[in-house]
Amino acid sequence: MPSQPLEDSPLPPQWVLDLQSPPRRKGKNAATFSNPPGYSETAVGKRSASSKVAPRKVPSTEETDALKVKKSWEVALAPAKQLPMNAIMMYMSGNSLQIFSIMMVFMLFKTPLTGIVQTNEAFRRYETDGNRDTILAAKGCYxxxxxxxxxxxxxxxHKMGLLPTTRSDWLAWESERTPLERAFFAF
Incomplete structure (x- = not known):
């Protein structure tokens, strides 16, 4: 039996056709939209297809050194930006011995000490032969x-009372005073 074309087969639904074919792109200058008020094509200037974007100029060593010095000063002043926040946190944590205030004080000692130890590592990527003196000043500020x-x-x-700043804190090392004179009763 010869095969006959199926003329009665239904067409696929529209959503199947939409998925199989990508949507049509609309041009930039669609006729349905007008230019916004104040827009002028002459002020903006049209780019022609033949115009090319100029390649970016490679910065000179002086420009890169100046940029590195600027970034090194940003690193140097970063701890100063944290000081007001740390001061408020210390004030708000109170002067009593609690786990929160003890941990805050521990972090307040740990962060600057590790920062001082790692000073050269913090500035290593910004240091060159041309800007070594300026980076040294930034390191000092840091x-x-x-x-x-x-x-x-x-x-x-000190506010928590943990520093031995009064005489009573040193009583263990205090010796008894020897009197210069002794007074006795006389009947």
Whole structure:
């Protein structure tokens, strides 16, 4: 039996046809949309297909050194930006011995000490032969800011009463006074 074309087969639904064929792209200058108020094509300038974007100029070593110095100063001043927040946190944590205040003080000592130890590593990527002196000044400022954060920790420990600053804190090493004279009763 010869095969006959199936003329009675139904067409696929429209959604199947939409999935099999990608949607048509509309051009940039669609006729349905008008330009917004104040838009002028002459002010913006049309790019022609033949115009090419100029390649980016390679920065000179002076420009890169200046940028590296600027970034190194940002790194140097970063601990100073944390000082007000740390001071408020220390003030709000109170002066009593609690786990929260103890952990805050521990972090207040740990962060500056690790920052001071890792100063060269923090500035290594910014240092070149041309900007070594300027980076040295930024390193000094960075260490100074870390010392200020450390001083904030010492202040907090003093406020908590953990620093031995009074005479009564040293009574164990205090010796008995020997009197210069003795007075006795006389009947």
């Amino acid at each position: 260490v100074l800011m870390q010392l200020l954060a450390l001083a904030l920790g010492v202040w907090k420990v």
